Amino acid sequence: MKIAMVGTGYVGLVTGTCFADSGNQVTCVDINAAKVAALQEGKIPIFEPGLEELVVRNSEAGRLLFTTDLAAAVKDAELVYLGVGTPQGDDGAADLSALWAVVDGLAPHLQPDAAVVIKSTVPVGTNAQAYARLKELTGRECHVASNPEFLKEGAAIDDFMKPDRVVVGVRDEKVGEKLRRLYAPFLRTEKPFLVMSPESAELTKYVANAMLATKISFINTMANLTEKLGGDINDVRRGIGHDSRIGFSFLFPGVGYGGSCFPKDVRALEAMFARAGIDPVMLQAVDKINEEQKSTLLEKINDYYSDDLAGKTFAIWGLAFKPRTDDIREAPALVLIEKLLAAGAKVRVHDPEATENVAAIYGDKLIYCDLPLETLEGADALAINTEWAEFRQPDMNEVKRLLSAPVIFDGRNLYDCATMKDLGFTYYSIGRQTVRP
Numbered sequence: 028m029k030i031a032m033v034g035t036g037y038v039g040l041v042t043g044t045c046f047a048d049s050g051n052q053v054t055c056v057d058i059n060a061a062k063v064a065a066l067q068e069g070k071i072p073i074f075e076p077g078l079e080e081l082v083v084r085n086s087e088a089g090r091l092l093f094t095t096d097l098a099a100a101v102k103d104a105e106l107v108y109l110g111v112g113t114p115q116g117d118d119g120a121a122d123l124s125a126l127w128a129v130v131d132g133l134a135p136h137l138q139p140d141a142a143v144v145i146k147s148t149v150p151v152g153t154n155a156q157a158y159a160r161l162k163e164l165t166g167r168e169c170h171v172a173s174n175p176e177f178l179k180e181g182a183a184i185d186d187f188m189k190p191d192r193v194v195v196g197v198r199d200e201k202v203g204e205k206l207r208r209l210y211a212p213f214l215r216t217e218k219p220f221l222v223m224s225p226e227s228a229e230l231t232k233y234v235a236n237a238m239l240a241t242k243i244s245f246i247n248t249m250a251n252l253t254e255k256l257g258g259d260i261n262d263v264r265r266g267i268g269h270d271s272r273i274g275f276s277f278l279f280p281g282v283g284y285g286g287s288c289f290p291k292d293v294r295a296l297e298a299m300f301a302r303a304g305i306d307p308v309m310l311q312a313v314d315k316i317n318e319e320q321k322s323t324l325l326e327k328i329n330d331y332y333s334d335d336l337a338g339k340t341f342a343i344w345g346l347a348f349k350p351r352t353d354d355i356r357e358a359p360a361l362v363l364i365e366k367l368l369a370a371g372a373k374v375r376v377h378d379p380e381a382t383e384n385v386a387a388i389y390g391d392k393l394i395y396c397d398l399p400l401e402t403l404e405g406a407d408a409l410a411i412n413t414e415w416a417e418f419r420q421p422d423m424n425e426v427k428r429l430l431s432a433p434v435i436f437d438g439r440n441l442y443d444c445a446t447m448k449d450l451g452f453t454y455y456s457i458g459r460q461t462v463r464p
């Protein structure tokens with residue numbers, strides 16, 4: 028199939044590349060000329076494992092092109108995918124200005140039988156609005172489908188190639204069949220292709236993200252309780268997870284969820300509740316718990332230093348909102364950095380991929396280190412925000428030697444409490460009792 032993929036961010040680039048990899052002819056369009064120029068040279072503007080090889084391979088095979096020319100990409104396309112950003116607007120609802128700019132721009136060039144497919148996460152009713160807008164602009168009925176995306180950053184290729192399910196929202200069965208054919212190569216293990224109304228598809232995406240965010244805020248709340256009352260949240264997590272009705276996934280306590288999606292999607296769903304006249308009390312709680320959780324390491328640090336952080340130096344491991352990505356949007360680490368700097372502390376940081384993005388914001392306010400152990404030199408304590416694999420088994424004797432005092436604030440529960448006690452650390456973690464030597 029000939030496909031135009033408009034918006035080549037995390038989702039658009041992965042979607043376009045994976046469709047090209049299964050033999051389709053894909054033209055990726057982006058408004059950002061520098062990004063397009065880099066992609067034309069096979070340079071990937073983001074860190075996403077496996078993506079660069081796939082982009083280069085499909086570009087070399089001539090199946091994957093990059094352009095800023097929307098009209099040229101749309102005029103030959105059977106499917107025009109929209110993957111532009113839908114960030115949080117000032118009122119909390121999704122800001123759809125990029126999406127409408129693309130709809131307006133593509134309308135004069137859309138083939139009569141082509142379908143516009145909304146891949147971006149958009150509020151219920153957006154598909155219907157796009158349908159009406161295209162009808163007005165073209166003077167005819169155009170196909171508009173919804174096909175929300177469930178990939179995770181850091182595992183995006185695998186998630187896209189082996190989805191748990193594919194959801195499409197269509198008005199016209201033929202469009203549904205075309206999308207079923209498009210996805211067939213990715214669904215060979217009998218994973219479901221679910222066809223529903225555009226409204227249900229739009230809502231499915233938000234409900235999925237809100238459910239996952241709720242699980243995280245739920246376990247974080249329980250972790251805060253275990254810290255105060257006694258017990259170990261990891262044991263509690265195991266205790267509940269073996270109940271197959273509950274399960275284990277997305278129940279790791281931590282420093283709160285970040286990223287470009289959970290925070291904005293929970294708030295956009297809240298806005299949809301408000302629009303429907305229903306009090307979004309549960310989602311507000313999920314969001315509030317998460318915002319507070321982002322300060323949990325700072326609270327522990329203040330506890331240890333009796334609120335006097337001026338002149339102290341902290342080493343921070345992990346800046347990205349999660350491992351295997353360079354994305355720092357809404358990353359909990361940024362909240363910690365901000366508060367440590369405001370309290371007069373010095374901050375030395377290390378992240379395997381996200382340092383450049385953080386340096387673009389903080390410049391010389393931070394000290395950037397290439398290696399985890401280097402971060403510890405002259406530091407009073409270590410704070411961990413992201414569970415990159417390389418932080419899991421450091422040489423603890425070296426860690427102890429390099430730090431001016433053996434103190435760790437672990438926001439991801441990477442280490443065993445009893446072992447840390449034996450090694451002589453003061454070790455704060457999430458939902459477990461603080462270890463003191």
Ligand SMILES: NC(=O)C1=CN([C@@H]2O[C@H](COP(=O)(O)OP(=O)(O)OC[C@H]3O[C@@H](n4cnc5c(N)ncnc54)[C@H](O)[C@@H]3O)[C@@H](O)[C@H]2O)C=CC1
Nearest residue numbers: 034035036037038057058059111112113125147148176180
């Ligand atoms: N990042 C993720 O893991 C996931 C994101 N989503 C959703 O997918 C959508 C896209 O998200 P990301 O890829 O993360 O965003 P992004 O911000 O990484 O990429 C958006 C791209 O759209 C381009 N763009 C903006 N206006 C344009 C225009 N008028 N014409 C052409 N290109 C334009 C931007 O230059 C940018 O390259 C959002 O709705 C998001 O909620 C859904 C699932 C996963």
Ligand SMILES: O=C(O)[C@H]1O[C@H](OP(=O)(O)OP(=O)(O)OC[C@H]2O[C@@H](n3ccc(=O)[nH]c3=O)[C@H](O)[C@@H]2O)[C@H](O)[C@@H](O)[C@@H]1O
Nearest residue numbers: 176177178179180277278279281283284285286288348349
């Ligand atoms: O709509 C989206 O953009 C995507 O949002 C999330 O994907 P992503 O934000 O890339 O990353 P996750 O792995 O879901 O992690 C999100 C945040 O939750 C945190 N998290 C995750 C799991 C957990 O058990 N505990 C926890 O604190 C992570 O550290 C991270 O900050 C969803 O998992 C995807 O299905 C969805 O497509």
